[in-house]
Amino acid sequence: MISPDLLAILRCPVDPKRETPLQAQPGYLLCPRCQIKFPIKDGFPVLVVEEAELPPGCDGLAQLEARHTAG
Numbered sequence: 001m002i003s004p005d006l007l008a009i010l011r012c013p014v015d016p017k018r019e020t021p022l023q024a025q026p027g028y029l030l031c032p033r034c035q036i037k038f039p040i041k042d043g044f045p046v047l048v049v050e051e052a053e054l055p056p057g058c059d060g061l062a063q064l065e066a067r068h069t070a071g
């Protein structure tokens with residue numbers, strides 16, 4: 001499990017403003033804005049977009065970035 005201290009400083013790397021906190025889920029971290037999932041490997045979150053699981057129907061990062069900037 002990710003420590004609360006670490007989780008508190010992590011932000012979605014897709015967010016241009018880097019202000020969206022990530023939510024801890026079993027085995028991955030979820031961005032509540034763009035729905036991208038970052039795997040947790042050996043107890044450490046891998047906040048690398050290339051390693052992340054994009055939400056269903058997502059064509060690419062530009063689409064996810066738009067979710068952060070819209071509304």
Ligand SMILES: [Zn+2]
Nearest residue numbers: 012014031034
């Ligand atoms: Zn995001």
